[in-house]
Amino acid sequence: xxxxxxxxxxxxxxxxxxxxxxxxxxxxxxxxxxxxxxxxxxxxxxxxxxxxxxxxxxxxxxxxxxxxxxxxxxxxxxxxxxxxxxxxxxxxxxxxxxxxxxxxxxxxxxxxxxxxx
Amino acid sequence: xxxxxxxxxxxxxxxxxxxxxxxxxxxxxxxxxxxxxxxxxxxxxxxxxxxxxxxxxxxxxxxxxxxxxxxxxxxxxxxxxxxxxxxxxxxxxxxxxxxxxxxxxxxxxxxxx
Numbered sequence: 001x002x003x004x005x006x007x008x009x010x011x012x013x014x015x016x017x018x019x020x021x022x023x024x025x026x027x028x029x030x031x032x033x034x035x036x037x038x039x040x041x042x043x044x045x046x047x048x049x050x051x052x053x054x055x056x057x058x059x060x061x062x063x064x065x066x067x068x069x070x071x072x073x074x075x076x077x078x079x080x081x082x083x084x085x086x087x088x089x090x091x092x093x094x095x096x097x098x099x100x101x102x103x104x105x106x107x108x109x110x111x112x113x114x115x116x117x
Numbered sequence: 118x119x120x121x122x123x124x125x126x127x128x129x130x131x132x133x134x135x136x137x138x139x140x141x142x143x144x145x146x147x148x149x150x151x152x153x154x155x156x157x158x159x160x161x162x163x164x165x166x167x168x169x170x171x172x173x174x175x176x177x178x179x180x181x182x183x184x185x186x187x188x189x190x191x192x193x194x195x196x197x198x199x200x201x202x203x204x205x206x207x208x209x210x211x212x213x214x215x216x217x218x219x220x221x222x223x224x225x226x227x228x229x230x
Contacts, residue, residue, distance in 0.1 A: 107159030
């Protein structure tokens with residue numbers, strides 16, 4: 001059974017600092033997703049990582065994927081208050097054996113990020 | 118283009134009742150997945166439907182069922198509600214192909230008393 005673990009689960013940062021959220025998963029996959037969720041809201045797609053060594057950046061966030069280590073990272077540069085949210089990584093799996101659609105996402109527990117002035 | 122829409126936004130039911138949740142995917146998307154998110158946890162996969170057929174099922178009891186209509190909208194049905202079914206139910210729309218990003222709707226918040 002696929003397990004996805006994030007750490008840390010809680011992250012309190014000062015504005016302007018850098019930090020990294022780690023996402024480990026237990027079985028082989030080349031589909032890794034990062035989502036953001038604000039309190040009481042739905043999930044917003046941040047990044048899709050499709051191959052080993054993939055790196056994507058958007059603003060102060062950068063995500064990377066190492067499929068051999070089964071590890072993805074979300075790096076936050078010079079944090080600002082607006083980044084405060086819960087961040088989830090999710091691993092894509094084929095919906096059923098022999099299928100071609102990665103319709104099933106297995107999520108980590110989420111990392112609650114709070115950025116303080 | 119409109120995003121994924123879900124209805125209702127909030128719902129209160131009592132134990133033993135039945136509930137139907139609805140989802141309309143992004144125009145052109147033929148796949149819908151359903152997830153349950155209990156407070157403080159990550160979403161858990163319930164079902165995926167593609168082209169009106171069930172393509173995947175998570176570890177949920179038979180009280181949970183779903184279907185997809187010719188216009189690709191979908192319903193999630195839950196029978197014999199339990200207190201533990203209280204959660205945010207999320208629908209995700211997927212365009213099959215490279216990447217296959219799932220775009221989530223606003224969710225239906227279900228409270229079972």
